[in-house]
Amino acid sequence: MMGEEESSKEPMQFLSLNEENTCNDEVLTSNSYSSSRNVITTLASSSVNSQLPAAAGERLVSDPLLFPLDNPSTESYVDVIFSPMDDGPAISSISEPNGTGEILDELTILQRSRKTSSEYLNVTVSDPQKEWESSNSIVSGSNTYVTYLITTNTNIPDYGGSDFCVRRRFKDVVILSDRLNESYRGLFIPPRPDKSIVESQVMQKQDFVEQRSLALEKYLRKLTEHPMIKKSDELRVFLTVQGRMPLPASIDVASRMLDGAARLPKQLLGESRSMIEPQDVVQPAKGGRDLLRLFKELKQSVVNDWGGSRQPVVEDDKEFLEKKEKLRDLEEQLTDASKQAETLVKAQQDMGDTMGELGLAFIKLTKFENEQAVLNTQFLRAVDMKNVATAAVKVSRLYRELNVQTVKHLDRLHEHMGLMLAVNHAFSDRSSALLTVQTLISELSSLHSKAEKLETTSSKIFGGDKSRIHKLEELKDAIRVTEDAKSCAVREYGRIKDNNRSEMKRLDSERQTDFVNMLKGFVTNQVAYTEKIGCEWANVAEETSRYAKEST
Amino acid sequence: MVQSPRSLSSQAPYLTVSVTDPAKMGNGVQAYISYKVITKTNFPEYQGPEKIVIRRYSDFVWLRDRLFENYKGIFIPPLPEKSTVEKFRFSAEFIEMRRQALDVFVNRIASHHELRQSEDLKTFLLEDEQTMERSRSQETGIFKKKPADIMQIFKDVQSKVSDVVLGKEKPVEESNPEYEKQKNYIFQLEDHLAEAQKHAYRLVKRHRELGQSLSDFGKAVKLLGNCEGNSLGKAFSELGAKSEMLSIKLQREAHHLLMNFEEPLKDYVRAVQSIKATIAERANAFRHHCELAETIKFKEIDLNKLRLTRSEKLAEAEREYEQLKADGEELKMKFETIVKLMNEEIARFQEQKTIDMGVAFHELAKGQAQLAKSMAEAWRSLLPKLEACSS
Numbered sequence: 027m028m029g030e031e032e033s034s035k036e037p038m039q040f041l042s043l044n045e046e047n048t049c050n051d052e053v054l055t056s057n058s059y060s061s062s063r064n065v066i067t068t069l070a071s072s073s074v075n076s077q078l079p080a081a082a083g084e085r086l087v088s089d090p091l092l093f094p095l096d097n098p099s100t101e102s103y104v105d106v107i108f109s110p111m112d113d114g115p116a117i118s119s120i121s122e123p124n125g126t127g128e129i130l131d132e133l134t135i136l137q138r139s140r141k142t143s144s145e146y147l148n149v150t151v152s153d154p155q156k157e158w159e160s161s162n163s164i165v166s167g168s169n170t171y172v173t174y175l176i177t178t179n180t181n182i183p184d185y186g187g188s189d190f191c192v193r194r195r196f197k198d199v200v201i202l203s204d205r206l207n208e209s210y211r212g213l214f215i216p217p218r219p220d221k222s223i224v225e226s227q228v229m230q231k232q233d234f235v236e237q238r239s240l241a242l243e244k245y246l247r248k249l250t251e252h253p254m255i256k257k258s259d260e261l262r263v264f265l266t267v268q269g270r271m272p273l274p275a276s277i278d279v280a281s282r283m284l285d286g287a288a289r290l291p292k293q294l295l296g297e298s299r300s301m302i303e304p305q306d307v308v309q310p311a312k313g314g315r316d317l318l319r320l321f322k323e324l325k326q327s328v329v330n331d332w333g334g335s336r337q338p339v340v341e342d343d344k345e346f347l348e349k350k351e352k353l354r355d356l357e358e359q360l361t362d363a364s365k366q367a368e369t370l371v372k373a374q375q376d377m378g379d380t381m382g383e384l385g386l387a388f389i390k391l392t393k394f395e396n397e398q399a400v401l402n403t404q405f406l407r408a409v410d411m412k413n414v415a416t417a418a419v420k421v422s423r424l425y426r427e428l429n430v431q432t433v434k435h436l437d438r439l440h441e442h443m444g445l446m447l448a449v450n451h452a453f454s455d456r457s458s459a460l461l462t463v464q465t466l467i468s469e470l471s472s473l474h475s476k477a478e479k480l481e482t483t484s485s486k487i488f489g490g491d492k493s494r495i496h497k498l499e500e501l502k503d504a505i506r507v508t509e510d511a512k513s514c515a516v517r518e519y520g521r522i523k524d525n526n527r528s529e530m531k532r533l534d535s536e537r538q539t540d541f542v543n544m545l546k547g548f549v550t551n552q553v554a555y556t557e558k559i560g561c562e563w564a565n566v567a568e569e570t571s572r573y574a575k576e577s578t
Numbered sequence: 579m580v581q582s583p584r585s586l587s588s589q590a591p592y593l594t595v596s597v598t599d600p601a602k603m604g605n606g607v608q609a610y611i612s613y614k615v616i617t618k619t620n621f622p623e624y625q626g627p628e629k630i631v632i633r634r635y636s637d638f639v640w641l642r643d644r645l646f647e648n649y650k651g652i653f654i655p656p657l658p659e660k661s662t663v664e665k666f667r668f669s670a671e672f673i674e675m676r677r678q679a680l681d682v683f684v685n686r687i688a689s690h691h692e693l694r695q696s697e698d699l700k701t702f703l704l705e706d707e708q709t710m711e712r713s714r715s716q717e718t719g720i721f722k723k724k725p726a727d728i729m730q731i732f733k734d735v736q737s738k739v740s741d742v743v744l745g746k747e748k749p750v751e752e753s754n755p756e757y758e759k760q761k762n763y764i765f766q767l768e769d770h771l772a773e774a775q776k777h778a779y780r781l782v783k784r785h786r787e788l789g790q791s792l793s794d795f796g797k798a799v800k801l802l803g804n805c806e807g808n809s810l811g812k813a814f815s816e817l818g819a820k821s822e823m824l825s826i827k828l829q830r831e832a833h834h835l836l837m838n839f840e841e842p843l844k845d846y847v848r849a850v851q852s853i854k855a856t857i858a859e860r861a862n863a864f865r866h867h868c869e870l871a872e873t874i875k876f877k878e879i880d881l882n883k884l885r886l887t888r889s890e891k892l893a894e895a896e897r898e899y900e901q902l903k904a905d906g907e908e909l910k911m912k913f914e915t916i917v918k919l920m921n922e923e924i925a926r927f928q929e930q931k932t933i934d935m936g937v938a939f940h941e942l943a944k945g946q947a948q949l950a951k952s953m954a955e956a957w958r959s960l961l962p963k964l965e966a967c968s969s
Contacts, residue, residue: 356805363798366791373791377784384777391770398763401925407932414939421946538810542967545813549964552957560950566943573936574944 147180147250149265151243154235157195171195172235174242178265184257190266196221198264198271199242205260205273206249208309211455211518212525214448214533215255216248253532319465323458326465340460343523349530350453357446364443367436371429378425385418410570417566421559428555435547438540449533456526459519466512473508477501593619593688595703597681600673603634610634611673613680617703629704635660637702638680640714644698645687650859650912651919652693653927655686656848671833675841682845750865760924761857768850775843782836789828796821809967816963820956831949838941842934849927856923860916867909874902 152175159169178190196219203218219241246265250256263273388411395408480498599614617629638657645654658679661672687693701713752758796818803814877899884892 352805356802359798359802359805363795363802366795366798369791370788370795373784373788377781377788380777380780380784384774384781387770387774387777391774394766394770398759398766400759401928403928403932407928407935410932410936410939414942417943538806539968541806541810542813542964545817546961546964546968549817549957549960553954553961556950556954556957560947560954563943563947563950567940567947570936570940570943573933573940 145182147182147185147256148178149243149246149250150177151175151239151246152177154239155193171197172238174239176246176265182256185262185266187266192265192268192271194264194271196238196242198273199245201271201273202260202264206255206258207451209258209260210255210525211459212452212522212529213252213254214445214452214529216245216252217444217447217451218245322469323461323465326468327461329468330461330464346523346526353446353449353530357443357449360439360443360446364439367439371433371436374425374429374432378422378429381418381425382422385415385422388412388415388418391415413566413569417562420562424555424559424562428551431551431555432548435544435551438544442537442540445533449529452522452526452529456519456522459515459522463512463515463519466508466515470505470508470512473501473505477505589620591620593617593621593624593694595681595684595688597633597677597684600677611676613677615684615703623700624704631703631705631710632707633702633710635676635680636714637710638683640710641687641698641702642683645693645696646855646859648696648698649693649919650863651856651916651923652690653849653853653856653923654693655683655690656845656852657683658848671836675837678837678841679845750868751861752864764850764853764857768847768854771843771847771850775840775847778835778840778843782832782840785828785832785835789825789832792821792828793825796825813960813964813967816960820960824953824956827949827952831945834945835942838945839938842938846931846934849931853927856916856920860913860920863909863913863916867906867913870902870906870909874899874906877902 154172154174156170157173159171173193173195176190176192176194178185178192180188180190199218200221203215206215219238222238249261255261260273264271392408392411392415395404395411399405399408477498480494480501483494595618596616597613598616600611601613603610603612612632612634615631615633617624617631618627620627639660642654642657645652658676687696687699693699702710705713798818799821800815800818803811803818805811806814877895881892881895881899884895
């Protein structure tokens with residue numbers, strides 16, 4: 027597609043900028059239509075070409091369709107679209123003096139105007155900058171990375187302040203995400219943006235940074251919207267603490283493996299305690315330092331799978347299992363719907379593009395006929411052509427705008443699809459916690475039976491064996507510790523189950539709300555734009571109606 | 579109703595033709611489509627008010643070539659493309675488009691005040707299939723101008739190279755500025771129209787694609803609705819149903835666009851190409867006329883030489899000279915006829931095209947407006963149900 031600006035300028039030079047909006051039917055120019063147009067011209071003039079910023083930019087418009095309705099006094103969606111029109115789709119401003127400002131400036135302003143709920147936590151990401159890592163390492167060569175300015179505005183008392191500005195790099199975000207995953211097992215934690223190593227090499231640096239910047243903002247916003255995570259310390263620290271982020275990276279797979287490998291021989295030789303410590307129990311074995319525990323739980327899971335022994339504690343929550351199935355199903359359908367939505371968006375885009383190209387071709391023809399005309403009939407034809415061309419170009423613009431809005435709305439399908447990752451993660455938290463419990467129970471029972479054996483044998487032999495008594499006491503110690511661990515694990519498992527339950531409820535209700543809004547938005551959009559498109563063509567049909575009577 | 583010959587001839591003369599009932603004949607590579615050509619007329623030479631014959635595409639081509647030969651200067655109506663590839667697929671749409679184009683072709687001939695009087699047209703409309711086939715095969719190789727030949731003529735006209743053969747430096751071309759302008763107009767017009775037609779064809783495709791994607795989207799949304807249940811599920815399912823319904827409307831509009839907008843544009847392009855062929859003919863006629871004029875001049879010089887020497891060859895030379903002069907007059911007249919006809923034709927052509935395009939534009943606008951309005955209605959009908967969901 028040739029430069030959009032170029033193609034839209036040509037007809038505007040040729041035709042007067044005065045768009046004759048002779049639509050006598052229902053007036054349809056919505057506030058969001060004209061103001062979204064402003065954003066688009068803003069974006070076009072600030073030469074932001076990729077689709078993403080445009081889509082994000084669109085969100086800036088105070089479009090009641092998009093933002094959840096906090097105040098019940100907002101009009102219904104239909105009313106918003108079908109508001110009485112001023113003369114022509116005049117490019118009204120969105121109360122933003124510097125129209126060509128950055129996307130993110132407008133966002134901040136809108137964010138600040140959203141102080142409708144009593145407690146708020148608003149985050150913006152901006153101003154990416156290159157920084158150099160001071161290399162103390164032997165490996166020479168400077169390592170550059172990008173940092174982003176994270177601006178927070180809040181009235182949550184725990185934050186001890188209302189405005190914060192910190193610089194963070196992507197690695198910090200990864201750490202935050204990992205820490206949250208550890209602390210909030212069982213919750214549906216919004217997935218963080220990808221590391222996308224390939225993309226960072228392939229894309230233009232600037233585009234990539236922009237895309238990541240938006241993705242980060244989206245991610246942080248989602249975190250602040252989660253009822254439990256918004257209160258987390260990890261998030262607060264991330265958002266407020268100046269300088270280097272103090273959250274230590276607790277997941278460092280390489281060193282953990284090394285540590286674990288170092289401990290293993292001792293464990294196997296029985297020199298260090300081979301029990302699972304209670305405090306370790308609250309974390310999954312996978313990705314942990316304790317290789318032995320990993321092996322034990324792996325063994326347990328195999329035992330479970332081969333269905334040999336009946337487990338004392340199993341996943342028995344029928345409601346949960348049903349819900350899980352349903353969510354699987356939902357995930358499948360969401361994926362499909364998401365894909366079809368993409369195809370639909372592309373088809374709409376193509377329609378708009380081709381319509382525009384057709385219009386341009388006719389504009390060229392019109393010009394040609396006007397310049398070369400010898401006969402009167404040619405001038406008449408040129409007039410007809412011009413009408414058609416003008417309509418086609420207008421309709422093309424309408425299709426494109428329709429599409430921008432459609433993307434906004436249908437995007438929610440993608441988002442909920444992404445959320446499924448979080449759901450799966452939370453469910454796997456649950457199953458690994460269950461596995462831990464089961465492993466500990468098996469462990470306990472084997473310890474008990476060992477102890478029993480020792481007791482019976484020692485009672486047979488007269489005189490008592492010192493080492494055996496010693497062993498027995500060790501066993502009894504182990505049993506105690508393991509009992510504690512087991513209680514911890516059971517508690518953890520219960521906690522995760524509760525988290526799962528409350529989250530599923532939350533997800534269901536939020537999804538329902540989101541989807542209703544999505545459908546409303548999508549449908550209202552379609553109505554508004556197709557009506558407008560119909561109007562344009564009806565005018566041309568009217569203007570060419572004399573030919574209808576002449577044919578046949 | 580029987581009419582006496584007198585009352586028949588006192589009516590305004592009419593000749594209308596319809597090309598209908600395409601039927602697949604033969605098998606495999608030999609397969610072709612045959613059409614029923616129904617003629618209704620009160621022309622006395624047509625011996626009857628109605629006649630039905632069976633014709634195939636190559637018969638139409640024969641007619642076009644014959645007319646091109648015999649009516650130089652007149653813009654012969656264009657034929658749909660030969661299209662050797664699609665022929666094998668013979669889709670219903672292709673057949674219908676071809677039939678429509680052939681119908682238009684014959685009717686244009688039948689309504690042209692000069693062309694309608696053609697003997698060849700009469701042959702085409704009245705003769706039985708065997709006679710037709712015979713006439714058709716006779717023409718192969720002699721009069722049939724291959725597209726390559728026409729291209730060559732264009733090149734001669736444009737490149738001004740032909741005269742190297744004749745040893746002349748100046749190209750043998752008309753130095754008529756108005757005509758030059760006209761020629762440029764025609765050539766440029768073809769380019770512009772071809773581009774518009776290209777986009778029109780793409781627009782048809784886009785309608786089909788949008789229709790398909792709406793249908794797929796509708797299905798997916800319905801399945802999604804099944805997962806949700808309750809009023810939201812119902813809303814999804816209704817949305818899906820509407821999407822599928824609109825998909826059908828889009829497919830229909832795609833067909834309508836193809837037949838009533840894209841095809842007329844294509845027809846316009848073909849018409850312009852036909853004019854280019856006439857331009858080439860005119861250039862040919864001009865060149866022949868000029869060449870002969872040169873030849874006559876030389877002959878005159880020779881003649882005078884002979885006169886001075888009082889040669890025996892004088893009488894014969896004089897006879898030849900007179901013959902050449904007569905031929906020269908004929909060629910000159912031929913050329914001037916072409917010029918006159920072309921001027922008339924151009925005016926007629928422009929008028930006709932304004933109407934044709936006007937109709938096409940109207941169909942485009944009408945179809946698009948209807949489509950858009952019915953889409954709006956369909957979506958709108960969902961709104962109250964969606965409102966009910968959130969309350």
